[in-house]
Amino acid sequence: MAAEIRLALIIEYDGSCYRGFQYQKNHPSIQEEIETAIHKLTSQTIKIRGAGRTDAGVHAWGQVVALDLKSDLKVNQILTGLNHYLPRDIVVKTAYEVQKDFDPRRMANSRTYKYSIINRRVRSPMQLRYSTLVREDLNIKDMRLAGELMIGMHDFWAFAGALPRSTDSTVRNISKLDILTIGEKIEIEVEGNAFLPHQVRRMVGAIIDVGLGKISVDYIKLILDGDKKKIKTKTKSMPPQGLCLVKVSYDGFPPQRK
Numbered sequence: 001m002a003a004e005i006r007l008a009l010i011i012e013y014d015g016s017c018y019r020g021f022q023y024q025k026n027h028p029s030i031q032e033e034i035e036t037a038i039h040k041l042t043s044q045t046i047k048i049r050g051a052g053r054t055d056a057g058v059h060a061w062g063q064v065v066a067l068d069l070k071s072d073l074k075v076n077q078i079l080t081g082l083n084h085y086l087p088r089d090i091v092v093k094t095a096y097e098v099q100k101d102f103d104p105r106r107m108a109n110s111r112t113y114k115y116s117i118i119n120r121r122v123r124s125p126m127q128l129r130y131s132t133l134v135r136e137d138l139n140i141k142d143m144r145l146a147g148e149l150m151i152g153m154h155d156f157w158a159f160a161g162a163l164p165r166s167t168d169s170t171v172r173n174i175s176k177l178d179i180l181t182i183g184e185k186i187e188i189e190v191e192g193n194a195f196l197p198h199q200v201r202r203m204v205g206a207i208i209d210v211g212l213g214k215i216s217v218d219y220i221k222l223i224l225d226g227d228k229k230k231i232k233t234k235t236k237s238m239p240p241q242g243l244c245l246v247k248v249s250y251d252g253f254p255p256q257r258k
Helices: 030-042 075-085 140-150 199-211 217-225
Strands: 004-013 059-070 090-098 110-119 132-134 152-155 171-182 185-192 243-249
Parallel strands (some): 059 243
Antiparallel strands (some): 171 185
8 A cells, every 4th residue: 555645746827717726615726626636646535735825816836735645656657647637727847755744834934926017008918817007107216115115024914905813913024025127017026924815916006006106105114114093095906917926935845856
């Protein structure tokens, strides 16, 4: 009888047709598709654990999931088999056998997200599923100033969507925020230890509003200083299709190939 092993998979997916990563009754999810593929390959009913719960319409280049499996198949055979059964918009990029205590969510040091914007007058059919259109001119210098203020440990309550519990902490640490311009494309890359619901999309929304002149850089500082009495409203959330989970970072994972 095959011994049980723990596998970690690095997954890439186009989230356009899914209600998010996490399983949802009566709606398609990334988790359900992966678990269905595992069942087709191994005849085992297994629940996977992910590093992050991306929302409906959000994409991933580097989602990490873990699962426990009893199989005589080699790791590379499992990878090939899962990709055979997975739909075309989800793929296992790499697979590794890991220690039994590996937890993709709790052991993550940081997560990196990228938000893509097309800044031009007309929409881009080629980028429709992977970016958000902003037609007005943007002040990139002010946007970068606003982004710099967000780096570090702050209370991001004004950048949070609905929380599971009202007592949950809204303090998070942002280690990096870069704004890159590539022709008419603007990419905002954010790395942090963890994120609140909709936090990255709301951070980007505030940065865009600074670029449009709707709010000032000083107002971003006011929000981050946490004086709730002086803040008129929470920041707006940008559409999901521009957001992508780029990478989840760990100590010692992925392991070095021998």
